[in-house]
Each structure stands twice: as structure tokens, then as C-alpha cells.
Amino acid sequence: MATTNRQIHLVSRPSGEATVDNFRLVEALVGEPNEGQVLVRIHYLSLDPYMRGRMNDAKSYAQPQALNQVMQGGTVGEVVASKHPNYRAGDTVAGMGGWQQYAMVDGSMPGLLRKVDATHIPLSAYLGAVGMPGVTAWYGLMKICQPKAGQTLVVSAASGAVGSAVGQLAKTRGCRAVGIAGGIDKCRYVTQELGFDACVDYKAHRDSKSLYQALKEATPDGVDGCFENVGGVVLDATLARMNAFGRIALCGMISGYDGEPIPLQQPQLILQSRLTVEGFIVSEHMDVWPEALKELGTLVATGKLKYRETIAEGIEAAPQAFLGLLKGRNFGKQLVRLA
């Protein structure tokens, strides 16, 4: 079975903005699994903002993505051949297959592969609302923001895979959920389809005073919890609306991913309002995944947690789709369909 496996490799690191030239399409051959291995045909590849950070060589929380290797990333797919007792052909699985059509996986390495139920929940949801983005939303909201009924919760990148889950989960806890998103369409989606109480269009407020004023109108009682995906002027505005003892979960600062300075203008507000600010990476909190996935799966299966996907077609489309994600051109979870 000498099937061709098309892959995307990282071949250079960006200086400033990432470009398609940092990637290369490579063809390889798929072999047969050895003892303990599982061969997965990937149906969907997940594209996520954190991948931009791993393209750099700088000291960061994750190991940098190695050059001239398959880009790492979350995937869902179907087992096509297995020499591991826990998996057999036809199983639907989620894992870290990377940017390629086929992945050969060690079935015994914890976290690399797990079977998922694709009868009640669409397979692609395991890369979004019932996967890493959903658990990210759940952890930052529940464990850091610690929402209480009647409080106001603000989340940036509100129409995205993480942000949309944050706001809907906050609503289940009785909070006022306020989103920040880029553009009228995204804001309308956030309020009308996802049920947020308000959404501020940051693209309509290019200076920080105007953005602050709009956020103030959307948060008449101030802000108790902030789930931050963007940073920069968006975080500055939210910080200035925080109530005493407010809590900020720092999940992403996409506004600074190309290396531009993103100073926090008024850090003294952390002191004056006695705030707690906490950065986190969901992969370091594996203990909460079962509880989080259980709630997220139930909410998705019962239609109470909605999400949207932007799907690029074919492995060769992955680099361009990824660069679009960094510019906010996606709408909801960005995926690449491979089969």
C-alpha cells in the first residue's frame, strides 16, 4: 500500500509577519504500521493561533516547531490500519496528526490519540467546541475568571473557536456575556446566534478612547471577568473597565504574535482594582479535561453550545488558511478538510 502522503513542512522562520514562503508542500509515502502503531487517515486539520508562536525560535512556553518537519497540529480522522490492540480500522479518532493526509501514530503514547464518538457529535467538533479550544475556554473561564451569576464577563476574539465557547459557558453560569470581535457580521453572529448580551466591534473603534467608550456602554456595571485572546488596545480598554477584585485569564495575545510591541498602558490598574491576572496553557492542565469535555460534549450534543467553522479544502490550502486566521479572516473555528 504505497499511498502518497502530502504534508506541509515548516522550512523557514518568519521575521515579522509569517508568509506562505515559510511553508513547503512535501510528498512522502505511507507505509504499513509496525507493532503498536496506528495509521490514521486525517479528515480535518485544526489551525490555531498558538501555532504562530511555535514558528519562532524564541524562548516561549512550547518547544519551537522543528524546521523541515511536518507542522504539528490537532487532527481528527479514521483508523485505516492498526497494529495496536486498542484501535481497529474504522475507529474515529482525535489526536495530534499534524499538517498531512496520513499520520502514523504510536497508539500507546498518552495524549497522542483517543477514540471519539462521531454519532452524536460531528467529528470536526472534536477540534473545536469539544476539543482543545473548548477546554481552553472552559479552563480559563471556570478556573481563572471563576464567574458568578450576575457578573459581567468580557471575551475578545468572541466569534472564534475559544471566544464563542467562553461567552456561551458564561451565560450558563448566569453572567452578562460581552464579546469583542472584528466587524459587523461577527458581532451580529455573537449576539444573535450565540446569545451574548452585547458585542463591541473593535474595527469600528480604531483609537483606544473610542473603543473604551463603546466597551463602557456595553458593560454598564463594569467587568468582573476578562478572558483575553488579543491583547494590546483591546486589553487596555477592558482593564480600565475592571471592577474591584476582577479576574483576567490571559489566553492569547495575538496582536503581538509578529513581534510588535504591545505594552500594557496602565498596569497600575491591577493594583488599584486589586485584580488577578493569570496566564495559562490548557495542555498543562490535563486534570480538568475529562470534566470539561463532559460538559462541552453534552452542550454540543443538545444544541446548547453553538459554533461555526471556516473550512479550507485540501492540504495545500493550509498555509494560506493559517495566515488568514492570524488576520482574523476566518469566522469561527478554522479547519482544513483533507478527506
Place this chain on the structure above:
Amino acid sequence: MATTNRQIHLVSRPSGEATVDNFRLVEALVGEPNEGQVLVRIHYLSLDPYMRGRMNDAKSYAQPQALNQVMQGGTVGEVVASKHPNYRAGDTVAGMGGWQQYAMVDGSMPGLLRKVDATHIPLSAYLGAVGMPGVTAWYGLMKICQPKAGQTLVVSAASGAVGSAVGQLAKTRGCRAVGIAGGIDKCRYVTQELGFDACVDYKAHRDSKSLYQALKEATPDGVDGCFENVGGVVLDATLARMNAFGRIALCGMISGYDGEPIPLQQPQLILQSRLTVEGFIVSEHMDVWPEALKELGTLVATGKLKYRETIAEGIEAAPQAFLGLLKGRNFGKQLVRLA
């Protein structure tokens, strides 16, 4: 008993730097206590950086200091007359007597007055190591930084009333204690007399790269806990040295008290290093005071917690001494002796 009571009032709010013109010396008469009142002759007045914040009218955590009223502040002294059953003439007491020679206090208001033992511990220590500054150090270190043996703890304004206690308490927990202070004399005091492991003289490093380099040399294993009193470039340097899962207690940001911008240059480090940053005010955590005061009192009485005082003489010297404190001209706890 028509004794004259000399007081310092706040008569105007600073625009930018505070000046002596913001204060006025006022004479009043001392009356007899009514039922429930206690008349205290103040021996020492405490001068503290937080008072600068209260001189502004801006929204902050504390109510602004009222104009044309006695400046509020912590004091220790002796009861000279009492119509409250819990106090009698001769009792040594600590309380919030304000910038004046005599204070008439409601003996029943919790927190306004408490008897203190001046036989084993010098009376003035209740304004420093065994008072609000000591408990501030204790709370921020124990409850926010949560030091563990072998970790590195950095504290700014290290020779001050709070900072000196932070480092010495960190040593009792088996930490490497590193101070940041202004000038060779203060740094020598911090290491040689207080027993810190190292001290960085920020006055010898006027640009941020140089300061960072000096701090790097003093913290070869990185920084696990940061107790921040200063903010600005000092905080930027420490942030860049923080280890994963480090904890930062934001106690003061004296570098911005005159309203100058003090942006945090690299807030993304909070995310990349998964830090927790928490602002606090010790008066909102009264539940820890008994435990903290017990440890601090024992350490002072047994000579294990050292401190230094800068003492100005006479109520009329208070404004100038306070302005000097804001410039870092004091050495250790700044007091004014009134009797």
C-alpha cells in the same frame, strides 16, 4: 485642659509632584473625651507611600483624603485620658491618629485603636515591622508569592519598611532573597545587615538593559516570586527574569504616583511564562493580621527581623519628610517623632 493640638491638613491636591504647599500647619484645641472616647498623645506618626495616592481625587481603591482635614495616617502613642472601659491613662496604643499631636478616638470602632505591648517591642515598631508595613510584607509574600524553599524571591524598595521585611521573611522560608534598592548604602545594608543574598542598585543602572543584566547576574536561576513596590522599569526587568508559574504580588507602583505613564513593556511574558499577577491592599485582608502580627512580633522581639528607621522631629517636619519618602530619601521606615 486646653492643650494646643498642632495638626497638618491637606489644603490642595497636587498636579504632578506633591509639594509642601499642598499641606498647612493648623492649631486646634484639645478637649476632654466624651463617653466612649479616648484621648491619645501621639508619639510617632507613620509616613507611607500609599498616602500619595490618597492626595489625588482620582478613582482609586481608597477614599481620597478630604481637603482641609487632618491628614490620615497610622500612629502610636499613649492614652492621656479615657472614658472608654477598655483603655486607661498610660496605656500604649496603636491606631489611626493622623498627622497631629493629639487624637480623640472612639474606643469602640474596630481597627481605630488597639493596645500594644511596649516592653518587649519598641513602640515605633508597631508602625513598621510589627504593623501595617510588616503585615503587608507578610500577606503579599505568603499569600500571593507563596514562597518555597530553594526558590528565588525579588523585592523592590528592598531597604524600605515593607521590602526589608519581605526579604527577611523569604529567608526564613529558605528562599534566595534578592533586593532592588537605590544606592550603594542601601544595597550594602540590605545584604550585610538584613542578610539578603544579593541587591541590585537601580541607580547604577539607568537604562533597562543594564538593569536587566544586573538582575540576571543576581538571579542565576531566574525568579519565582516578585514582590513589587515600584513598578516601571524595575518591574519590566523582573518580569523578564520570571520562571514558569512565577507569582507577582503588586503592592505598590511608586514610580507612577505623580501620574506619569508607567506602561508594562512586555505583558505577553505573563502568558508565555504562565505567571500570576495579583494586586492587593492589606487593609482588605484583616483576617490574616493576627497570624502575621504574631510571627512578626516574635521575630522582632528575638532580633531575627531587623529594621531601620528614619525619624523626623516634630509635626511641622511631616510634609517635608513625606516628600522625601516619595523620592526615596528615607532609609528604612519613615517616622515623625511627636513626643
